[in-house]
Amino acid sequence: MTIPVEQNWGPHLSVKSDRKWFGFNSIAITGFAAAFDFILLIAASAAGHLFYERLVFGGLADPSLYVGIGLLVATIFVLAMFGIHAYRPGELLSFRRQLLWISAFLPAVFLFLLAVVLFLKIGTTISRGAIITTAVFSIGGLIALRLFWHRHLSRAVARAAFPSRRVLLICPGAMPTEPVVQRAALSGLCVKHTMRITEANMALASASEAYEKHGITDVDEVLVAWSDYGNLPALEQCLIALRQFCVPVSVMFGGIVGDVVEGLAQTVGERRVFQTHRPPLDYYERGLKRAFDIVFSIAALVVMFPICVVIAAAIKLDSPGPVFFAQSRKGYNGRAFRILKFRSMSVMEDSINVRQATRNDPRVTRVGSFIRSTSLDELPQFWNILRGDMSVVGPRPHALVHDDIYGALIARYASRRHVKPGLTGWAQINGCRGETPTVDRMADRVRHDLWYINNWSLWLDLKIVFWTAVTVIDRRNVY
Known part of the structure; x- marks a missing residue:
């Protein structure tokens, strides 16, 4: 279900002027968070020098x-955070996103400063x-501030301490309302x-009369x-x-x-239309993504x-067979390519004879079990990325037989091939790794892949790479 986001529910939408104080609270929290960062970065610069x-x-x-250097750093950093709306209360609640933004923006500011010097x-x-x-000092202070905001804002939301706009929710009889109520609370x-x-x-x-009986005169929004x-x-x-109220x-x-309606809104004549599939990446975007792929894969x-050499030797010593395993996959626009992996099984399945690995699968070798669970x-x-068959980030490619099966069961499955397949992806960092024993599990993976395609940016690729390194230690669903 589409949930309204915080920026769509500004205080100016409320008709009753005596209820606008939530808007002031949100603005105040945003202002305080930015001011605290600004002061902390100046203080950290002076303290760092003195120390x-x-x-x-x-x-x-x-x-x-x-102090002057801290003023420059604080100005650039706070403006960058404002640019991505990172000081909104809903964003301050996400410690994970805040940590990612700090780890990206602050080093960039200091690198810029060193370049100027x-x-x-x-x-x-x-x-x-x-x-x-x-x-x-700056990174430590910013992380401490984020822990403070996360802790106290979470408690405030749990206690309903924020003044909020009162709402009359109208819905069909059988619709569960708990998810809507919980998400709405985060939007005030x-x-x-x-x-x-x-x-x-x-x-x-x-x-x-029915609306009056259900309290429409006692609320600020419907x-x-x-x-x-x-x-x-x-x-x-x-x-x-409802027009009469x-x-x-x-x-x-x-x-x-x-x-x-979650798609990009455009105007055609006097009507609003919604783009359900974004156009392919343009020349600039493809060039940017390709440059990132080449630099990252070479590095x-x-x-x-050295790790690859050790793995290759362990595979040869552990079980008979080749070091590498090649399998046919579909890439961008359905073009076939041969994907490379370190061999982790005692079989070399391809074409129509491909069965997904399961927990305690007897086909997986001893070394294979370790390198599969760690994604090594x-x-x-x-090498596939350097050749141009794949990208660092994108939907994970599946075996051809699985493409045929799920393509017939999931209507939007083929849309995953609107970009190059990736070594990692949005689905993988959101828990959609490993076996897909049911169609629902694969449909969830497809949903994440399509969200990535429709929202691609280089910043999103960097974010996914960062969180892949963090989440790869979770080995529960990979075997």
């Missing part, structure tokens, strides 16, 4: 220069040791009353959550009846309609070469 001078030279120097040839004036100390919405419209009480949809598309006349009558009304759809092959068997695919 380094004391540690190395045994004295204290004038920190005014480093180098090109202006003022290295004798500014100590690089003090800059490094400042960076350590408090469901005070619920009104259910069923086929048995269709008259409720057009009766103004949220209509609809997924019963066999009963659209009730929705139409409901929206007509001076409260804002929003409609949230579930099912296929919810998936459609990975150089760094991982995938390292040779960096």
Whole structure:
């Protein structure tokens, strides 16, 4: 179901001026979070300089220069965080995303600062040791602040301590409301009353008395959550009846309609249309993604070469057969290629004779069990990436027989091939790794893959690579 996001529910939407204080609270939290970061980065710059001078030279120097450096660093960092709306309360609740942004933005700011120092040839004036100390202090302070926000905002939400806009939720009779209520709370919405419209009480949809009885005069917003598309006349009558009340009304759809309206909105004439499939990457985007693939795969092959040699030797000593295993897969636009892996099984299945590995699978060798669970068997695919068959990030390619099976069972399965397959992907860092014993498990993987395709950016690729390195230690669903 499509859940309203925080930025779509600004305080200006409320008709009742006496309820706008939640909007002030959200703005205040955003402002305080940005101000705390700004002050902390300036203080960290001065403290880093003083600490380094004391540690190395045994004295204290004038920190005014480093206060100025801290002012520059704080300005760039806070503006970057504002640019991605990282100070909104809903984003501050996600410690994982905050940690990712800090680990990306702050080193970039300090690298930029060091580049300026180098090109202006003022290295004798500014100590690089003090800059490094400042960076350590800054990262530690920002992480501590994020722990503070995560802890206290989570408690505030749990206690309903935030003043919030009161909502009348209107929905079909059989629809579960708990997920909507929980997600709405994070957006500053408090469901005070619920009104259910069923086929048995269709008259409720057009009766103004029914809305008054369900508390419409006591709320600031009306949220209509609809997924019963066999009963659209009730929705139409409901929206007509709500026009007589001076409260804002929003409609949230579930099912296929919810998936459609999550797409990019455009205007055609006087109508709004929603793009369900983004166009292929343009020349600039493809070039950017390809450059990242080449640089990253070369670096990975150089760094991982000793590990690859050890794995190859272990495979040869553990069981008879070749070191590498090649299998046919479908790539971009359905073009076939041969994917490379370290051999982890005693069989070399391909074409129509391919069976997914299961827990305690007797075909998996002793070395194979370890390299599969740690994903080390995938390292040779960096060669596929250099050849252009694959990308570092993208939907994971499946065996041809599985493509045929799931392509017939899942309507949007073929859309995964609108980009190159990847060594890792959005589905993998969201828990969709390993065996897919049911169609629902594969459908969930496809849903994540399509979200990635429709929302691609280089920043998203970097984020997925980072979290792949973090989540690869989770070996529960890989065997």
